[in-house]
Each structure stands twice: as C-alpha cells, then as structure tokens.
Amino acid sequence: MTVGELLRQGAVTEIVGPLCSGRTSLLVACLGEVGRAGGAAALIDADDAFDPASAARAGVDLDRVLWVRCGGRRGAALRAADLLVRCPGFALVALDVGESPPRISLAQAFRLRLAVRRGGAALLVVARRRVLGAGAALAVETRRRGLAWAGPRLVPTRLAGVETSVSVLRRQGAAAPGDGVVWWRA
Amino acid sequence: MNRVACVRVPYFAAAAVERGEPALAEGPLAIVTGAPPATRVVEANGAARERGVEPGLTDAEARARCPDLVRRPLGDEVVASARHALLEACLGVSPRVEDAGAGLVHVDVTGLGRLIGPDAAVGARLARAARAVGLEARVGIAGSRAAARVAARVGARVNVVPPDGERAALGPVALAELELPDELAQTLARWGLLTLGELAALPRTGLASRLGTPGLAAHDLACGRDREPFRAWVPPPFWEEAQGLEWELDSLPALAAVLERVLARLAARFESARLWADALDVRLTLASGGHHARVVTLAAPMGEVRPMLTLLVLDLEAHPPRAPVVGVSVSARVVPRRAVAAGLWERSVPTVRDLAAVLTRLAGLVGPAGVGAAVLDDSHRPDAHTLAPFDPTAAGGAEIPRAGAGDVPSEVGFSERGIAPASAPGVLVLRRLRPPRPVEVETDAAGRPAVVRGALGPEARVVTCAGPWRSSGEWWDTRAWARDEWDVALSDGALCRLAHDAPTGRWALDGVYD
Numbered sequence: 001m002t003v004g005e006l007l008r009q010g011a012v013t014e015i016v017g018p019l020c021s022g023r024t025s026l027l028v029a030c031l032g033e034v035g036r037a038g039g040a041a042a043l044i045d046a047d048d049a050f051d052p053a054s055a056a057r058a059g060v061d062l063d064r065v066l067w068v069r070c071g072g073r074r075g076a077a078l079r080a081a082d083l084l085v086r087c088p089g090f091a092l093v094a095l096d097v098g099e100s101p102p103r104i105s106l107a108q109a110f111r112l113r114l115a116v117r118r119g120g121a122a123l124l125v126v127a128r129r130r131v132l133g134a135g136a137a138l139a140v141e142t143r144r145r146g147l148a149w150a151g152p153r154l155v156p157t158r159l160a161g162v163e164t165s166v167s168v169l170r171r172q173g174a175a176a177p178g179d180g181v182v183w184w185r186a
Numbered sequence: 187m188n189r190v191a192c193v194r195v196p197y198f199a200a201a202a203v204e205r206g207e208p209a210l211a212e213g214p215l216a217i218v219t220g221a222p223p224a225t226r227v228v229e230a231n232g233a234a235r236e237r238g239v240e241p242g243l244t245d246a247e248a249r250a251r252c253p254d255l256v257r258r259p260l261g262d263e264v265v266a267s268a269r270h271a272l273l274e275a276c277l278g279v280s281p282r283v284e285d286a287g288a289g290l291v292h293v294d295v296t297g298l299g300r301l302i303g304p305d306a307a308v309g310a311r312l313a314r315a316a317r318a319v320g321l322e323a324r325v326g327i328a329g330s331r332a333a334a335r336v337a338a339r340v341g342a343r344v345n346v347v348p349p350d351g352e353r354a355a356l357g358p359v360a361l362a363e364l365e366l367p368d369e370l371a372q373t374l375a376r377w378g379l380l381t382l383g384e385l386a387a388l389p390r391t392g393l394a395s396r397l398g399t400p401g402l403a404a405h406d407l408a409c410g411r412d413r414e415p416f417r418a419w420v421p422p423p424f425w426e427e428a429q430g431l432e433w434e435l436d437s438l439p440a441l442a443a444v445l446e447r448v449l450a451r452l453a454a455r456f457e458s459a460r461l462w463a464d465a466l467d468v469r470l471t472l473a474s475g476g477h478h479a480r481v482v483t484l485a486a487p488m489g490e491v492r493p494m495l496t497l498l499v500l501d502l503e504a505h506p507p508r509a510p511v512v513g514v515s516v517s518a519r520v521v522p523r524r525a526v527a528a529g530l531w532e533r534s535v536p537t538v539r540d541l542a543a544v545l546t547r548l549a550g551l552v553g554p555a556g557v558g559a560a561v562l563d564d565s566h567r568p569d570a571h572t573l574a575p576f577d578p579t580a581a582g583g584a585e586i587p588r589a590g591a592g593d594v595p596s597e598v599g600f601s602e603r604g605i606a607p608a609s610a611p612g613v614l615v616l617r618r619l620r621p622p623r624p625v626e627v628e629t630d631a632a633g634r635p636a637v638v639r640g641a642l643g644p645e646a647r648v649v650t651c652a653g654p655w656r657s658s659g660e661w662w663d664t665r666a667w668a669r670d671e672w673d674v675a676l677s678d679g680a681l682c683r684l685a686h687d688a689p690t691g692r693w694a695l696d697g698v699y700d
Contacts, residue, residue: 003612018679019617019642019680020679020680020681020682020699020700021700022700023700024617024700025613025615028612028613028615029612029613040536040578048618049617049619049620049697050560050618051569051615051616051618051697052560052561052562052571053562053570054613054614054615054616055560055615056562057613057615058612058613058615059613062559062562063559063577063578064559066557066576066578067557067558067559067560068548068552068557069552069555069557071556073552076551076552079551080548080551080552083544083547083551084544084548087536087540087541087543087544088536088537088540089535089536089537089540089541090535090536098617144679144681147650147681149650151652156650156652158652158673159614159652159673159681159699162614162681162699182612183612184612184613184614185612185613185614186614186673186699
C-alpha cells in the first residue's frame with residue numbers, strides 16, 4: 001500500500017485506529033504527498049492537535065496546507081469540511097476528528113460524499129472509529145505492530161520508530177489497495 | 187469619411203428604473219416626482235404611453251387613464267448610474283463616445299468596419315452592448331451626429347443611413363422628430379413645413395433674417411450638419427450602482443437579493459470595460475434617515491457577482507444596519523483586469539475568488555485566529571508557531587525535505603517484536619495536547635519516569651523511556667524557559683512525550699505519538 005493509493009480524487013477515505021497506532025502519521029504523509037505534487041490541502045483539526053514542527057520534519061510544505069483549528073468543536077469541524085470540499089481547487093481535505101468522533105447520519109454521510117464527488121477533492125477522515133459508514137469509498141485501519149528504540153548499548157536512549165499495520169476495512173472500486181505495513185521513523 | 191452612431195434609449199428615466207426591476211418592463215410604468223397631491227408624471231414607458239399616460243399629467247389623471255399603472259419615484263442616482271452604464275457599454279465598442287444627454291450617446295464608429303464589419307454589424311454590436319447593461323437602445327448610424335440622432339428615432343432598431351445619403355434618407359422624416367423649441371416649431375408649422383426635407387430646402391440667408399440663430403440651427407439639423415465639436419466622454423474614476431426601494435427591507439436575505447441585482451449591473455459594467463473590483467463601498471440608506479456605510483476590501487480583484495455578494499453579505503451579517511433599509515448604493519474601486527495563464531504541469535489550487543469566499547466563511551465559523559497556514563517560529567521553544575494568511579499560489583519556492591530520505595542511524599535497534607526496520611518511509615508525528623496536560627510522575631532512583639498518573643488513563647507504568655532531551659531558551663528575557671523531555675512508552679500502550687519544567691518542577695503531557 002502506498003500513500004498515493006489513499007488519496008482518491010472525488011472520494012472519501014477513512015483512516016481509523018486507536019491512539020498511537022500511526023493514523024496521524026499516515027495523515028501527515030498524505031499532506032506531504034499532496035504538497036510535493038504542487039497541490040493545496042486543507043486540514044480541519046477538530047482537537048487542535050496538529051503539530052506543525054513534526055509535519056515540517058515529515059516533509060509537509062506548510063505553506064500549502066490550510067490549517068483550520070476548531071478548538072474541540074465537532075460541529076464546526078463538520079461544517080468546515082462541508083465548505084472546503086465544495087471549494088474547487090483543493091487536492092485534499094483532511095478532517096481529523098480524533099478520539100471522540102461525532103455521530104454522522106447516513107444521509108449526512110451520503111450528502112458529504114456527493115459534495116466530495118462534485119468538488120473533486122479527496123476527503124480523508126481520521127478518527128478512532130468509522131463515522132461515515134457506506135459514505136466512504138475506502139476505509140483502512142491502523143494498528144501498531146511494533147515499537148523500536150535505539151541506543152549505543154542495550155540501554156535505549158532514543159525512540160527509533162513505530163511499525164504500523166494498515167488493513168483495509170472497506171473498499172469500493174477495482175483499484176483498491178491491499179493490506180500493508182508502514183514504518184515510521186521517530 | 188466620418189461615421190457616427192447615435193445610441194438612444196427611449197423614455198430613459200423609465201428604462202433606468204426597469205433596469206433595476208426588470209419585471210416592470212412588461213407593464214405600464216410612470217416615473218413621478220413631487221409630494222402628493224402635487225405628484226406629477228415626468229416619464230412613462232411605452233406601455234403607459236399607449237394607454238394615454240404622458241409626462242406632465244398629475245398622478246390622479248395618470249391613474250384614471252391607466253388603473254394598473256405602476257409608479258416609481260424619480261431617483262437621480264438610478265438615472266445617473268444607468269446613464270453611466272450606457273456610456274461605458276458604448277465605450278466597450280469604440281474608444282470615442284460623447285455624452286449627449288440622458289439616454290443619448292454619440293459614438294464615433296469611423297474605421298470600426300475593419301474590426302467589426304459593416305455599419306449594420308457595428309449598430310447591432312452597440313445594441314447588444316446596451317442590452318448587456320440592461321437597456322434597450324435604438325441605434326442610428328450616419329455621416330454626422332445630427333443625422334444619426336434623427337436616424338435613431340425613426341425606422342428600424344438599427345437604422346443605417348448610407349454615406350452621402352443623409353438628405354435622401356432624412357428628407358421624409360417629420361419635423362416633430364427634431365424636438366425643436368415650441369415657438370420655432372409653431373412658426374415652421376404656420377409656414378406649412380412638415381418634413382425635414384422641406385426645411386432643408388429653404389435658403390439659409392432667408393431663414394437667418396427671419397428666425398435668427400435658432401432657425402439656422404434647425405436648418406443645420408435638417409441638413410444633417412454638425413456645428414458643435416465632438417466632446418469625447420472620459421469615464422469617471424468611480425463605479426457606482428444604486429437601487430432605490432419603495433419598501434423597507436429589514437432582513438438580510440431580502441437585502442442580499444437587492445445587492446445581487448446591484449452587483450450584477452456593476453459586474454456587467456466591469457465586463458464591458460475589462461475591469462475588476464478591488465474594494466466595494468456599500469452605502470445603505472436607512473428608513474431612520476441615516477446611512478450605514480461599509481467598505482469591503484476584496485482579497486483579490488474580481489468581477490464575478492457570487493463571490494462579491496458572499497463577501498458583502500458576510501460583512502453585513504457581522505455589521506448589520508441599525509434600521510430597515512430603503513436604498514442601496516454600491517461603488518467599486520476598480521483595477522484593470524489581468525489575464526494569468528497557469529502552467530501546463532501546474533497542479534490546480536483554489537482560485538483567489540473561491541478561496542477568499544471560503545476563508546471568510548471559515549473565519550466566521552472558527553474565528554479569524556483559527557484559519558491560516560502554519561509558520562514555524564525561529565525558536566526552540568516547544569510548539570513555537572504562528573498562523574499566516576493562506577496563499578497557496580505564493581507557495582512552492584522552498585525545497586521540501588523528503589521524509590524518509592535517510593535510514594535509521596546505524597545503532598543497535600530494540601524492538602518489542604523483534605522487527606528490524608529496513609527503511610523509514612515516513613516520519614512519526616506528534617499529536618499535541620494544547621495546553622499540555624499536567625500529570626503526576628513518579629521517578630526512579632536515576633530520576634527517570636517510572637509511573638505516570640493522569641496521562642491517558644488514571645495510572646500507567648513506564649515500560650520504556652528515552653531522555654532526557656534538555657532544552658532552554660530566552661533566559662535573557664522574562665519568558666525564560668527550561669525543560670527536559672522524555673519519550674515514554676506506557677503500560678496502557680500509549681507512546682507519549684512528557685516534559686519536566688525545570689523552573690517549576692512540574693510534569694506535563696506534551697503530546698502523543700500517533
């Protein structure tokens with residue numbers, strides 16, 4: 001599985017998983033991929049949890065990322081996502097609802113999916129659990145498989161990285177990716 | 187050989203009102219002035235005139251002749267904006283136009299044949315330009331302004347008088363079309379003159395001795411000769427459209443509908459003059475007698491109605507008028523339109539107009555401080571960043587480091603499951619807690635964290651930790667800081683960053699690696 005396979009123009013992708021499983025790193029990798037291609041991305045940060053320093057280290061062009069800080073307001077985050085997916089020109093709209101995702105009815109999910117299809121952007125939803133149901137064309141789950149520490153001797157002095165398994169929960173379309181493993185360097 | 191077009195909008199005051207309220211064009215309409223009971227009709231459209239409504243009638247007489255007559259007060263601003271709109275529309279066809287009065291424009295069309303085509307095509311272009319700004323015009327084209335003016339009053343909607351054929355074409359036209367002063371018209375009628383040809387056939391010396399200067403001027407008009415020089419009109423430095431309302435508007439959606447019509451007229455003028463608006467001045471006349479003025483600076487020059495309307499409405503939503511609105515006036519500061527072509531391999535980014543509208547809405551949703559592009563500050567202080575205005579078109583100059591370009595350094599690796607990383611395709615990022623969450627930490631004999639309380643669960647044992655990463659800064663200032671950071675793996679599965687603040691001795695959870 002590559003990061004590019006998660007970015008489906010005009011479709012909704014969900015990245016779900018528990019905290020510390022690597023889901024935010026996967027999201028930031030997608031932001032970096034869009035920036036490297038010269039596109040513009042928007043990040044709706046419901047919990048105000050985005051760390052620009054980490055993102056810059058991960059290769060994200062911060063000038064190309066519109067950061068919308070919602071300060072914990074889930075409703076505002078959803079409305080912001082609805083606005084941004086209707087604004088043509090964004091290659092990626094990422095909605096990070098974090099640990100307490102809002103409840104979205106199936107009708108709302110399908111309306112959002114229709115807006116995404118018309119707008120042409122890729123909508124990436126990051127949450128602890130799935131929120132869009134059948135509204136998402138692709139849903140992947142991240143699980144932490146391993147944790148590596150490094151040091152000159154047998155005493156760890158540095159966090160080396162995290163290994164994440166990415167498994168597909170739902171896929172629509174023939175070009176859907178398969179399961180994979182990703183290594184995140186700390 | 188000179189060729190001049192005359193663009194004429196009949197019953198101009200009524201046409202100016204119909205321009206703002208197109209539905210009125212279908213029925214009888216009278217423009218009135220004066221307070222009751224002295225209200226009088228000053229202008230009437232074609233449908234009203236067919237029913238006998240003429241300028242000069244009292245309001246009661248007009249209503250008696252035409253019971254379903256719609257009346258609107260004479261608005262100087264409305265007429266002035268329509269007059270300007272007509273001039274600008276003509277200016278889009280020819281660079282030399284002359285303002286000959288309300289609803290009357292002379293256009294120098296000499297040489298336009300090479301660009302547009304024959305005179306009939308030029309006339310049709312002028313009529314289309316006038317229609318684009320909401321005015322139905324008649325066009326006459328001849329060798330002189332006087333002849334063109336007469337041609338615009340008679341015949342087809344676009345009436346072309348062939349070169350050197352003015353006398354033959356205008357000869358049969360009735361004298362009444364010249365709109366001569368009453369006294370002169372009566373004198374000529376007493377002489378038995380009915381047409382322009384008959385007047386033109388009279389000897390000038392005889393006319394001069396009997397009628398003086400007015401007689402000679404009438405003879406010139408009948409012959410199609412211009413005596414006055416062409417006074418070219420230069421567009422004013424401001425662009426304004428206004429809409430007078432007979433009713434009071436006290437809701438924003440209703441006001442938005444009026445603003446949309448006003449902006450649409452303004453946008454049509456921009457289109458004909460190849461201009462964009464850079465800022466909009468909105469002036470609302472209130473029922474209380476006061477005014478509500480707002481200046482909306484556009485994020486980027488634009489000429490489309492929808493984004494301009496969105497920005498105006500959002501501004502008025504934030505700063506509503508204090509009383510019902512009875513008049514709307516919008517003037518624009520304009521800049522020349524600039525065509526920019528995107529690169530062939532350039533990825534699309536939101537257009538400045540779309541972006542301006544969506545950023546304004548987002549600022550209304552989460553506050554202006556919550557929207558922008560992150561900029562890292564030149565500081566080692568944790569989470570040091572600011573938000574700058576988002577402008578993706580200006581981005582892209584800097585070299586972006588590719589994540590995972592280098593492998594993990596050649597150190598001994600420890601893994602929970604014995605997995606040896608072959609390469610590092612991505613970078614583990616921190617999920618910050620803002621503000622950092624205070625936690626209680628028990629340390630071991632070496633001063634390393636051993637138990638953490640209040641992180642993600644009530645209590646968790648530290649399985650592995652790395653640190654401390656010591657940093658400090660701004661010791662020369664009152665904002666001095668010093669801290670030790672630890673990367674810890676907890677027994678509940680969390681992988682977080684703890685920070686120990688040296689001056690206060692407190693521990694906090696900075697964020698979670700995710």
